[in-house]
Amino acid sequence: MSKKEKTFDLCAESDRLILRPLEEEDYKNWLTEFKARKPSHHRHDEGKRDMSICSENWFVNLVKKHQQLALTDESHIFAVFRKKDGKHLGMVDFSTLERNDFQWGRIGYMIHNQHWKNGYGHESVKLAVDLAFNELKFHRIEAHINTDNEASIRLAKSVGMSYECTRKGFIYEFGGWTDNLIYYMNSNTKESI
Structure with a gap:
């Protein structure tokens, strides 16, 4: 399998979900679900977003950007779709932190708040x-x-990730340098779960 095929054709399915990179044809579905978001529930939930800049042309460029990030192995970004009706539910992404002797990545995840608790x-x-x-x-x-x-802590634990440490002043957000909890999983521990 070529790098391009591996990058763009990655897909995973469960009984209810399909996980795959965004495609240009996903625009209306993607936009509809972002517009359907409910007001924020807490400070880590962005809630409703201003989608006024998100034209179809803007979305095509977003898809191309995701493809380029995957080709360069900087990030691998997957959309989450519900199988029964194809609704866009959210996103899961991996950022490559280091390859070579580490093969180390960071995971991020987001489900639209109108689809929580499912x-x-x-x-x-x-x-x-x-x-x-x-x-x-x-x-x-x-x-x-x-x-x-x-x-997010509950979700990390539920998939088998373990708490490792707290990194002090790790990321600049909410107007200052904030601490982050680090949860991890590696290919050795994954096998035992």
Whole structure:
């Protein structure tokens, strides 16, 4: 399989979900679900977003950017779709932190808040982790989580990630340098779960 095929054709499925890169044809579905978001539930939920700049041309460029990031192995970004009706539920992404002797990546995940409490986060992250280890060949995956983001902590634990440490002043957000909890999983620990 060529690098391009491996990058653009990666897909995973469960009984309820499909995980794959965005395609240009996803625009209306993607936009509809972003527009359907409910107001924010807490500070880690962006809630409703201003989608006024998100024209179809803008989206085509976003898809191309995702493809380029995957080709250069900087990021691998997957959309989450519900099988029964094709609705766009959210996104899961991997950023490559280091290859060579480390094979180390960071995972991020987001489910639109109108679809919370259905197990889609857990199911999509499990699918993504399998892709990360089996197809993208990461050995170690980390989730960097704000110390007060209880939902993200529960999700990381539910897929078998373990708490490793707290990195002090790790990321600049909310107007200052904030601490992050580091949850991790590696290909050795994944096999035992």
